Amino acid sequence: xxxxxxxxxxxxxxxxxxxxxxxxxxxxxxxxxxxxxxxxxxxxxxxxxxxxxxxxxxxxxxxxxxxxxxxxxxxxxxx
Amino acid sequence: xxxxxxxxxxxxxxxxxxxxxxxxxxxxxxxxxxxxxxxxxxxxxxxxxxxxxxxxxxxxxxxxxxxxxxxxxxxxxxxxxxxxxxxxxxxxxxxxxxxxxxxxxxxxxxxxxxxxxxxxxxxxxxxxxxxxxxxxxxxxxxxxxxxxxxxxxxxxxxxxxxxxxxxxxxxxxxxxxxxxxxxxxxxxxxxxxxxxxxxxxxxxxxxxxxxxxxxxxxxxxxxxxxxxxxxxxxxxxxxxxx
Numbered sequence: 001x002x003x004x005x006x007x008x009x010x011x012x013x014x015x016x017x018x019x020x021x022x023x024x025x026x027x028x029x030x031x032x033x034x035x036x037x038x039x040x041x042x043x044x045x046x047x048x049x050x051x052x053x054x055x056x057x058x059x060x061x062x063x064x065x066x067x068x069x070x071x072x073x074x075x076x077x078x079x
Numbered sequence: 080x081x082x083x084x085x086x087x088x089x090x091x092x093x094x095x096x097x098x099x100x101x102x103x104x105x106x107x108x109x110x111x112x113x114x115x116x117x118x119x120x121x122x123x124x125x126x127x128x129x130x131x132x133x134x135x136x137x138x139x140x141x142x143x144x145x146x147x148x149x150x151x152x153x154x155x156x157x158x159x160x161x162x163x164x165x166x167x168x169x170x171x172x173x174x175x176x177x178x179x180x181x182x183x184x185x186x187x188x189x190x191x192x193x194x195x196x197x198x199x200x201x202x203x204x205x206x207x208x209x210x211x212x213x214x215x216x217x218x219x220x221x222x223x224x225x226x227x228x229x230x231x232x233x234x235x236x237x238x239x240x241x242x243x244x245x246x247x248x249x250x251x252x253x254x255x256x257x258x259x260x261x262x263x264x265x266x267x268x269x270x271x272x273x274x275x276x277x278x279x280x281x282x283x284x285x286x287x288x289x290x291x292x293x294x295x296x297x298x299x300x301x302x303x304x305x306x307x308x309x310x311x312x313x314x315x316x317x318x319x320x321x
Binding site: 008023 | 274275276277278279280281282283284286287288289
């Protein structure tokens with residue numbers, strides 16, 4: 001489900017970038033709040049539960065780093 | 080304290096019900112809720128949650144019709160309250176039945192009924208003529224403009240209720256259109272109704288939750304994000320994105 005959810009978010013971003021229509025600040029904020037937050041929280045939970053044990057340590061660390069960066073960007077977006 | 084006009088109070092109350100407000104009602108707003116309960120038999124003892132659910136399914140057109148009906152009941156309640164507070168020894172009592180034939184209000188003195196009248200919040204003299212013809216034994220108390228228009232034509236059979244129908248109707252319509260139209264207008268102007276980003280966000284959330292969000296969920300998400308959604312139309316339109 002996490003992969004499907006991430007795919008839905010990526011597809012939405014691709015469509016938005018490929019469209020001529022201007023993306024508003026409110027739209028991005030809602031995208032972050034409604035879509036990105038639950039996905040990020042789900043991945044964080046999965047990491048805590050060691051659900052990605054098949055990944056190499058290096059990749060798990062990278063994933064955790066991406067999540068931290070994503071969370072920081074979302075905080076900046078919300079302020 | 081400045082008292083809100085009947086029309087504004089009515090519109091704001093309906094808007095608050097749609098927006099899910101459940102407490103902090105003013106005295107006039109509670110009167111509007113009472114008018115809404117009296118507007119349909121099935122709402123007679125409805126709690127506020129039930130009233131809100133009832134309104135949530137209304138289209139813009141239906142809402143206008145409902146406002147017109149509720150406005151009439153609200154007019155009766157306002158008039159009754161005013162009569163019972165003027166300290167003249169005469170009290171007014173509304174008939175319990177939602178659609179009592181002929182009379183809407185009884186005037187009482189020392190426990191006896193001294194007069195029963197119809198109340199009309201209308202603009203057209205023809206509505207008054209029809210009411211007087213239909214119930215020849217029941218006098219009419221009507222909103223100010225139509226009384227002024229008819230002058231003293233009907234003598235004691237027609238009396239000014241003291242409330243303005245033009246003000247009530249105009250403000251009710253404008254405020255409701257603002258409440259309904261602006262919310263949807265914001266969504267349209269911000270591109271939210273056609274937003275692939277927002278659609279993708281809802282799809283992702285639904286996948287993780289294992290079910291499609293309801294209208295209440297969508298409203299809740301948007302309110303958390305600081306977007307006020309006053310009507311069911313915007314949330315329904317967003318759900319269409321999924």
